[in-house]
Amino acid sequence: MTTTELISQIKKKKSFLCIGLDVDLEKIPQHLLAKEDPIFEFNKAIIDATHHLAVAYKPNIAFYEAYGIEGWQALEKTISYLNEKHPDIFTIADAKRGDIGNTSTRYAKAFFSDLNFDSITVAPYMGEDSVVPFLEFENKHTILLALTSNRGAFDFQTKKVDGEEVYKKVLQTSQTWKNHYNLMYVVGATKAEYFAEIRKIIPDSFILVPGVGAQGGSVAEVCKYGLNENVGLLINSARGIIYASSEENFADAAAEKAKELQQEMESVLEKM
Numbered sequence: 001m002t003t004t005e006l007i008s009q010i011k012k013k014k015s016f017l018c019i020g021l022d023v024d025l026e027k028i029p030q031h032l033l034a035k036e037d038p039i040f041e042f043n044k045a046i047i048d049a050t051h052h053l054a055v056a057y058k059p060n061i062a063f064y065e066a067y068g069i070e071g072w073q074a075l076e077k078t079i080s081y082l083n084e085k086h087p088d089i090f091t092i093a094d095a096k097r098g099d100i101g102n103t104s105t106r107y108a109k110a111f112f113s114d115l116n117f118d119s120i121t122v123a124p125y126m127g128e129d130s131v132v133p134f135l136e137f138e139n140k141h142t143i144l145l146a147l148t149s150n151r152g153a154f155d156f157q158t159k160k161v162d163g164e165e166v167y168k169k170v171l172q173t174s175q176t177w178k179n180h181y182n183l184m185y186v187v188g189a190t191k192a193e194y195f196a197e198i199r200k201i202i203p204d205s206f207i208l209v210p211g212v213g214a215q216g217g218s219v220a221e222v223c224k225y226g227l228n229e230n231v232g233l234l235i236n237s238a239r240g241i242i243y244a245s246s247e248e249n250f251a252d253a254a255a256e257k258a259k260e261l262q263q264e265m266e267s268v269l270e271k272m
């Protein structure tokens, strides 16, 4: 999907909501465990109930790898279902990959060519040659970790090197790389006070913002300085939506939570 198509979906749905598909068999409604593929059945029900409220879905790959071959097959079925039934939805493989160049090339092939995700999260720690192989794919997006939502973000990302915070160096330096127009960035909702500084460095880029809901971040605080003229934000919530209920009505309960976030986003967009 192109960035222009993503922006047009945001305007059409009046939403910049991304729903995290982080499936935990201990948290899903127990009646689904009797099905042949409980992970896929859970995802399908959540997608069917919420696709009109969200512009993106983000399965975190760890939640699928943790279930071995069955988890991987459920991931394949989920991305195929999204691509076939909802080709207008932006898909994010939250895989946090990145390695020496020839290895990154294989990761890019797996997630972009084989699974056909629109985007993947990548860690910048190994530098330019570990990221550029992902950027070579046209109309695929590489979402670089800049300032993450967790406490550990303060261990390295906000530390200064040569007078500048590491996360700022990540933003500035990556903007000089080949095909940098395929970059987006991760900034946590729990770091809302950093958005004004971040927008000075990357005014036009899309930012994926995890950390609302279960981690306590606020949509309003993120939007204050995070929005740009094309909206430029994808705000993610996983547990706060998908585990709203563990009863049979779980998908309706998820849709209610998604609707609350979508309506908050719609009123933000109306004021732009």
Ligand SMILES: O=c1ccn([C@@H]2O[C@H](COP(=O)(O)O)[C@@H](O)[C@H]2O)c(=O)[nH]1
Pocket (backbone or CB within 6 Å): 020, 022, 060, 094, 147, 148, 149, 150, 186, 187, 188, 210, 211, 212, 213, 214, 215, 236, 237, 238, 239, 240
């Ligand atoms: O900085 C980051 C980067 C990624 N994540 C991921 O986003 C979701 C958040 O889930 P919630 O249940 O809404 O808290 C999850 O997959 C994380 O691994 C993040 O939280 N922070």
